[in-house]
Amino acid sequence: xxxxxxxxxxxxxxxxxxxxxxxxxxxxxxxxxxxxxxxxxxxxxxxxxxxxxxxxxxxxxxxxxxxxxxxxxxxxxxxxxxxxxxxxxxxxxxxxxxxxxxxxxxxxxxxxxxxxxxxxxxxxxxxxxxxxxxxxxxxxxxxxxxxxxxxxxxxxxxxxxxxxxxxxxxxxxxxxxxxxxxxxxxxxxxxxxxxxxxxxxxxxxxxxxxxxxxxxxxxxxxxxxxxxxxxxxxxxxxxxxxxxxxxxxxxxxxxxxxxxxxxxxxxxxxxxxxxxxxxxxxxxxxxxxxxxxxxxxxxxxxxxxxxxxxxxxxxxxxxxxxxxxxxxxxxxxxxxxxxxxxxxxxxxxxxxxxxxxxxxxxxxxxxxxxxxxxxxxxxxxxxxxxxxxxxxxxxxxxxxxxxxxxxxxxxxxxxxxxxxx
Amino acid sequence: xxxxxxxxxxxxxxxxxxxxxxxxxxxxxxxxxxxxxxxxxxxxxxxxxxxxxxxxxxxxxxxxxxxxxxxxxxxxxxxxxxxxxxxxxxxxxxxxxxxxxxxxxxxxxxxxxxxxxxxxxxxxxxxxxxxxxxxxxxxxxxxxxxxxxxxxxxxxxxxxxxxxxxxxxxxxxxxxxxxxxxxxxxxxxxxxxxxxxxxxxxxxxxxxxxxxxxxxxxxxxxxxxxxxxxxxxxxxxxxxxxxxxxxxxxxxxxxxxxxxxxxxxxxxxxxxxxxxxxxxxxxxxxxxxxxxxxxxxxxxxxxxxxxxxxxxxxxxxxxxxxxxxxxxxxxxxxxxxxxxxxxxxxxxx
Numbered sequence: 001x002x003x004x005x006x007x008x009x010x011x012x013x014x015x016x017x018x019x020x021x022x023x024x025x026x027x028x029x030x031x032x033x034x035x036x037x038x039x040x041x042x043x044x045x046x047x048x049x050x051x052x053x054x055x056x057x058x059x060x061x062x063x064x065x066x067x068x069x070x071x072x073x074x075x076x077x078x079x080x081x082x083x084x085x086x087x088x089x090x091x092x093x094x095x096x097x098x099x100x101x102x103x104x105x106x107x108x109x110x111x112x113x114x115x116x117x118x119x120x121x122x123x124x125x126x127x128x129x130x131x132x133x134x135x136x137x138x139x140x141x142x143x144x145x146x147x148x149x150x151x152x153x154x155x156x157x158x159x160x161x162x163x164x165x166x167x168x169x170x171x172x173x174x175x176x177x178x179x180x181x182x183x184x185x186x187x188x189x190x191x192x193x194x195x196x197x198x199x200x201x202x203x204x205x206x207x208x209x210x211x212x213x214x215x216x217x218x219x220x221x222x223x224x225x226x227x228x229x230x231x232x233x234x235x236x237x238x239x240x241x242x243x244x245x246x247x248x249x250x251x252x253x254x255x256x257x258x259x260x261x262x263x264x265x266x267x268x269x270x271x272x273x274x275x276x277x278x279x280x281x282x283x284x285x286x287x288x289x290x291x292x293x294x295x296x297x298x299x300x301x302x303x304x305x306x307x308x309x310x311x312x313x314x315x316x317x318x319x320x321x322x323x324x325x326x327x328x329x330x331x332x333x334x335x336x337x338x339x340x341x342x343x344x345x346x347x348x349x350x351x352x353x354x355x356x357x358x359x360x361x362x363x364x365x366x367x368x369x370x371x372x373x374x375x376x377x378x379x380x381x382x383x384x385x386x387x388x389x390x391x392x393x394x395x396x397x398x399x400x401x402x403x404x405x406x407x408x409x410x411x412x413x414x415x416x417x418x419x420x421x
Numbered sequence: 422x423x424x425x426x427x428x429x430x431x432x433x434x435x436x437x438x439x440x441x442x443x444x445x446x447x448x449x450x451x452x453x454x455x456x457x458x459x460x461x462x463x464x465x466x467x468x469x470x471x472x473x474x475x476x477x478x479x480x481x482x483x484x485x486x487x488x489x490x491x492x493x494x495x496x497x498x499x500x501x502x503x504x505x506x507x508x509x510x511x512x513x514x515x516x517x518x519x520x521x522x523x524x525x526x527x528x529x530x531x532x533x534x535x536x537x538x539x540x541x542x543x544x545x546x547x548x549x550x551x552x553x554x555x556x557x558x559x560x561x562x563x564x565x566x567x568x569x570x571x572x573x574x575x576x577x578x579x580x581x582x583x584x585x586x587x588x589x590x591x592x593x594x595x596x597x598x599x600x601x602x603x604x605x606x607x608x609x610x611x612x613x614x615x616x617x618x619x620x621x622x623x624x625x626x627x628x629x630x631x632x633x634x635x636x637x638x639x640x641x642x643x644x645x646x647x648x649x650x651x652x653x654x655x656x657x658x659x660x661x662x663x664x665x666x667x668x669x670x671x672x673x674x675x676x677x678x679x680x681x682x683x684x685x686x687x688x689x690x691x692x693x694x695x696x697x698x699x700x701x702x703x704x705x706x707x708x709x710x711x712x713x714x715x716x717x718x719x720x721x722x723x724x725x726x727x728x729x730x731x732x733x734x735x736x737x738x739x740x741x742x743x744x745x746x747x748x749x750x751x752x753x754x755x756x757x758x759x760x761x762x763x764x765x766x767x768x769x770x
Contacts, residue, residue: 102739110468150680157538157680192461192745269496272448273476358460360467360474369446369476379479381654384457384673384746389654 046400050393056182056195057145058134059108059171061087063116065127072124080113080120084135091171107167109136111184111196134180139194139387141168145177148386159386185394189360190376194387197380199398201362205275205355205370206344206402212279212366213286213343218336220283221290225332228291229298230320249288256285257349265353272354276366281353282343289339290332297331298324330417337410341403347374373399444495444720447475451485451502454530454602454671455708458747459502459730465741466729472722475500482602490515493715499723503709504530504602512770521714524768525727525758527736529748531672531697531705532607534594534685540664541588543580543685547703550687551615552583553592554646556639559619568621575641595649595656596640596669604640607669610704611687613637657682672697672705673746697748705748714765727762731755 003009063083070078085105089095095104112135119133120126136142143149144160145168155162171177188198232238260281264270270277301324309319350356356375363370371379377395380388449459456479467474480488482503489501490511507515507524515522534550536543545553552558558577559570580587597604616622616637626633640646649656653670660668661681668682672692675684684692688703696702710730717723729735736742738749749755760766 099739106744110465153680159677159679192457192464265496272496273478354478357476357478358456358463359476360464382453384653384671384677386677 043400046393046396050390050397052143052146052148053185053387053390053394054182055146055179056184057137057142057177058180059088059137060132060134060176060178062090062130062132063087064130065116065120067127070120070127072127075121075124075127078117078120080117081110083116084108084113091174092167103161103163104167107138107141107164109138109195110193111191112136134178136184136195137168137177139385140164142195143387144168145179185391189362190358190371190379191360192358192383194383194385194391197388197391199373199376199395201359202371202373202376202395203398203402204362204364205278205359206372208275208363208366208368208370209278209282209355209372210340210344212276213282214336214340216280216283217286217290217339221287221336222294222332224287225291225294225298226320226325229295230324231316245288245291249292252348253285253346254348254352256281257352259284260349261352271367271369273357273359273369273371274367275355275363275370277353278350278355278370278372279366281349282346285346285349286339286343289342290336293335293338294328294332297328297335300331301327326417327419330414333413333417334410337406337413341406341410344372344403344406345374345399347372347378350375373402446473447500447720447722447726448498449475449477449500449502449710450480450488450498451478451500451710452482452504452602452708453479454482454504455502455527455710457673457745458527458708458742459710461742461745462726462730462735465735466722466726470722470725470729472725475722475726477502486511489711489713490518490520492518493520493713495720497713499713499716499720500726501711503711504706505605506707506709507711507768507770509770512768519715522768523712523714523761523765525710525712525731525762526707526750526754527710527730527747527758528708528742528750529697529700529705530708530746531692531702531748532603532610532669533672533675533692533704534667534669534687535660535675535682536667536685537660537662537664538681538683542683543587543667544689545587545685545687546618547611547615547688548618549583549587549615550611551613551618551637552577553580554594554596554612554640555616555637556641557636559621565621568624570619570621572636575643575645578645590665592645593663593666594646594669595659595666596646598648603669603671606706607704608638608640610706612640614703671746672748676746694748708747711768712762712765714767717765724763724765728759731759731762 061084064087065083066086069083069086070080085108088104088108089101092104095101115133115135116131119131137145140149140159141164144151144158144165149158149160151158151160151165168177182195184196185198187200188196189201191197228238228241260277264277264280265272270280305323305327306319309323314322347356350372355371356379357369357371358379359369359371361369373395377392377399380392380395447463449463451459456477459477463475463477466472478498482505485498485501485503486507489498491497507522534543534545552575556575557572558575559565560573561576563571577583577592579589579591581589596607613634616633617626622633622637625636649659649668653674656668656670657674657678658681660666667685672694675682675692676694686692690696690702692702697705712723712727732740733755734740736747736749737755738752740747740749743749750758
């Protein structure tokens with residue numbers, strides 16, 4: 001028999017309980033630290049590998065905007081690439097053969113003329129003068145200057161040839177090469193040249209798509225939840241609907257893509273690759289993810305509030321619109337924003353409706369051709385050019401930042417509207 | 422609330438009009454192997470012409486054909502890319518939907534086996550590739566009887582088991598998954614051709630093609646072949662980290678990563694640009710695209726896009742597609758396809 005009055009026994013038992021408590025805390029701490037380390041490692045490796053994409057080596061050229069290449073009457077028809085190439089050729093008078101010239105031109109990016117073109121179109125008076133301008137180098141040269149391609153390897157083992165190296169070294173000796181922030185990453189649409197490829201098109205596509213998703217799924221979801229929670233009688237039929245909604249939340253997203261392809265594109269003949277269809281598909285996917293937290297938010301409001309309102313003579317609608325809905329708003333907004341954040345990271349359903357595509361133009365309306373951030377990341381990851389490795393990570397950083405902003409907004413709104421009683 | 426109503430109305434309005442709107446942008450679908458080349462041409466075309474940059478979807482060769490042959494009309498694509506020739510079945514479907522098309526071959530793509538720079542240089546024959554990758558191989562322990570060798574589950578675990586001259590290392594091949602066109606081509610050009618080095622297999626092809634296909638094109642599933650996903654960049658870094666592993670992918674990835682990996686010599690030929698272009702390197706295939714005649718004139722810029730693709734500065738000996746890893750056709754064929762693209766020569770099968 002255990003003698004609970006024995007002080008030794010009591011002391012030993014107390015000690016044991018304290019130890020159990022300590023162990024429990026240690027397990028919890030270990031779990032948090034492990035999760036934290038994994039997160040730090042993941043973020044750290046992505047951010048580290050994205051760093052090279054945020055800068056690019058440029059070369060300063062003295063460009064003679066000669067009338068041989070561009071005339072004041074029609075600046076939009078000028079041969080700007082020719083201008084830039086002529087300026088580069090001035091530094092290498094010994095390069096004469098056609099093939100040698102081509103090799104020389106290859107150290108420049110195909111987007112090297114964009115900056116000149118912009119300047120001259122904005123100010124045609126520049127024609128006939130000389131301007132000094134930084135223009136981007138090609139991706140391979142940039143990688144080599146960043147040290148990502150080892151120039152000490154034998155020539156056959158690297159992409160940059162000895163001839164290219166000599167060209168670049170001469171320009172570097174004249175202090176003409178500088179590493180600059182890569183604005184192109186944020187101001188351009190997609191491109192097949194890594195140094196010209198930007199995230200703007202995909203970001204705009206993502207925002208258009210999410211706008212459609214929000215406009216469609218928010219009112220539908222909230223109304224459905226209000227009806228189910230506040231108005232509908234509790235019977236077999238509503239129970240069936242409830243089970244179905246919970247089920248829909250667990251359906252793999254690709255299924256929504258197939259549905260979208262069959263219904264919106266093949267039946268309604270909406271355009272492929274458009275944010276309109278993408279948004280509708282994601283709205284279907286987001287619906288249950290809005291309905292479920294919205295219902296939970298309604299259910300969490302104490303019945304005393306409804307009863308008090310009904311008691312002073314408010315109608316059913318007034319109770320909902322004046323009292324329950326405002327109180328439930330923080331929960332609804334949190335659910336909606338998290339649902340949208342999930343939709344923002346979705347690729348599988350968009351693959352089916354053609355949003356995984358090479359699109360250069362930045363979309364300006366919901367029916368324009370567009371891709372979305374995660375699809376863009378996937379496409380960059382598949383490109384053979386080495387510089388796309390860093391571009392891919394940079395795309396992930398942008399997507400993560402977007403999600404962070406969205407989730408921070410969710411927390412802000414919840415705090416802002418939260419009421420305690 | 423008024424703003425919301427407006428937004429909804431605008432949305433519905435946009436949806437209604439877009440269905441009937443004329444299209445001013447070329448739509449292209451198809452092979453993920455041709456995708457990097459087609460996108461480069463599309464970008465150049467958008468930069469240098471007055472037309473909009475075409476939209477290109479990477480759907481795979483089969484998926485592209487399905488969309489392309491579905492019909493005539495602005496909701497269907499104008500051009501499809503393929504890493505293999507159009508199949509007779511697909512051609513018939515196109516014909517049934519009233520689609521006339523032109524075939525353009527844009528160049529070659531080599532499939533290479535590569536391993537880490539520090540690993541021993543592999544020198545393989547296609548027969549050895551077949552023995553290393555097939556699920557069923559002729560039993561090495563039983564002599565063949567009257568033109569038939571009994572197939573057994575692949576017993577080769579090390580390269581040196583296949584041939585003493587090969588390295589004494591475990592067979593570990595990272596390859597493309599079954600959805601990939603590269604895998605199809607590898608099975609056809611390396612495995613089946615390799616199997617035909619056995620006389621009885623060659624005979625089997627004539628007598629029982631189905632069985633022959635099954636025996637020569639089924640990849641082993643005992644762990645020696647690993648489906649490494651479609652991401653070839655990832656494969657390259659895996660190869661660099663593991664000197665025993667051998668990867669299977671398109672030539673352009675070898676070209677881009679020549680400081681990390683090296684290609685295996687197949688049938689005595691190095692997988693170099695020149696050897697693939699001259700047809701000496703045996704595991705290579707042609708890449709195609711197909712043009713829908715009915716859309717020329719309706720969608721602006723199709724002929725100009727084709728002209729850009731088939732210009733010397735794109736798919737020629739010195740063209741910008743070379744930098745992307747495309748291996749050009751001989752000059753006479755380039756001329757032929759340039760003419761075909763201009764005159765829209767109808768494909769007949």
